[in-house]
Amino acid sequence: MTPTDGPGEAAAGSGADRAVKAAARHSAGRTAAVFGCSLAAACAALAEPAVLGHCLDLLLRSDPSGTRWALYCAALTVAEVLFDAATTRLTGSVDARSAAWLRRRALGGLLRTAPHHAARHSPGEIAARLTAHATGAGTVPAAVATTATALLPPLGGLVALFLVDVWTALAFLAGLPVLALLLKTFTRASGASVGRYQQVQLAMAGRLAEALAGARTIAAAGTAEREASRILAPLPELGREGRQMWRIYGATVARTGTLMPLLLYVVLGVGGIRLAAGALGVGGLLAAVRYAGLAAGAGAVTGRLSAVVRGRAAARRTATLLDLPELPQGEREHAPGGPGTLELRGVRVERAGKVVLRDVDLRIPGGTTTAVVGRSGSGKTVLAAVAGRLTACDGGRVLLDGIPLEELTAGALRREVGHAFARPALFGESVGAAVSFGTHPEPGPDAVRAAARAAGADGFVRRLPEGYRTPLAEAPMSGGEQQRLGLARAFCHGGRLLVLDDATSSLDTVTAREVEHALAHEVPAGTRLVVTHRVATAARADLVVWLEEGGVRATGTHAELWRDPAYRSVFGSVGESVAGRPTGPGGGPGDREAVR
16 A cells, blocks of 8 residues: 555545546536437437337338338438447547546646645656546546446336337346346446556556656665566556456456346247237337347446446546645735745644644844754754745744735745755756746846856856757756756745755855855845755854754854854764864854865
């Protein structure tokens, strides 16, 4: 089982039904056309035996009207073929539209949720849910429509069989309880088997994505064979579930396929007896046999039910993304101007039932640089995410110049708050587009270059084959170079608040110092919240926030906090003495070593 199993998957059952209904409404016209054409084909199939039987009786009596009824038979046959063809064509259209709608909605839900919610699903699982499972779920609306009409010929055929001859109908009816039991057993067993099969698929997809992301580590460790074995470990279980799924389907088809011909033989025998007794004509016998064949088509509903069962199981997987909680946004389009004063009032954040930020109260003056430090797991990244509203608080509020961030629209919020990360993802057709990505209005070339210079990226970008116009795919970069472009993007963005979450961790100390100098003197004025592990960065900040176990242990300048040995230990070996001499708070040997 994967980590996504449990209450989330169980709740996806009702979410799957809602998603499928919404997808059906999206293609309501085409779905209705599928139903209409399928219904028309079923009606033609129901009318055909009666018309054919009557036509045969007329022709046997040499009645001149028999020719006209033969034309009616031909017309019904042509109509049935045409409506069946239209149903097939429209079904493909509805399947494609529904799958596309589900993918768009699922992707939108994935992008609109807080990052920590999206991170619960591995990339491999997300890919499977958005591709194969969305395709399967997209078949449900049309499958339900055709399954509903597929029941009409068997039920109508049974009613018509009673109208033609009661005794033949009773003979056929004797086998229906067995058929109903077979279909019920199939639906229940097939649903469980398909669900297990798809769950194993997700597990394998997740493991494969993990291995691809860590390909260099696997190669360096020489563990390729072990990783291949780990990825393929669920394969026997997948094989068992797949074989079980097809065994259930095959056994049901075999049993219904055996039962239906037997019922037809019984009907034919009883009909022959009634014909010999003069209670039934030749045309009536033909109609009875044809209607019995339609009634026997109830076994073919197994295939339709199987499609619905598989699609609904796939919809449960896709609905997990549809049901991700959306990060609430406000309606305020513009925030009043201000220096960028950031306030956190009683902020509390929980993850998986554990409090990761508790009762955080901070006031960061506008235009200042604040360093956030603490040991791993102290809540630094969560604080940065809350400050820039990449995630919502479970308690308390975050305000920018007195305006609660939750009151701003997404557009207004992103105009005011910029972000840079330790491992930035770059988007855009070129390097220049990656720097200006997400900036509105679109900055000019000079602004892009100025942001790149401030981030220490201009030099290596100019050395690329086409400079800033070099396609990203043709610009292989180190982790430090990617981080510089991420910083350049944040600098280009501007705004009143700039949140840097360990965004200089991959830079050498000289480049990091140059970036910090540019941040202080070249980047447009604003408030800077910097998550860092560097003692030099903390030393140059106006204020330091020291986190410990999700709470604020202390705030102050670096020089003030440096007097506390526990604070110095946060920086590990960087804070140790150099050549036997203790480090200084802002310019001692330890600090010089950190920026050398």
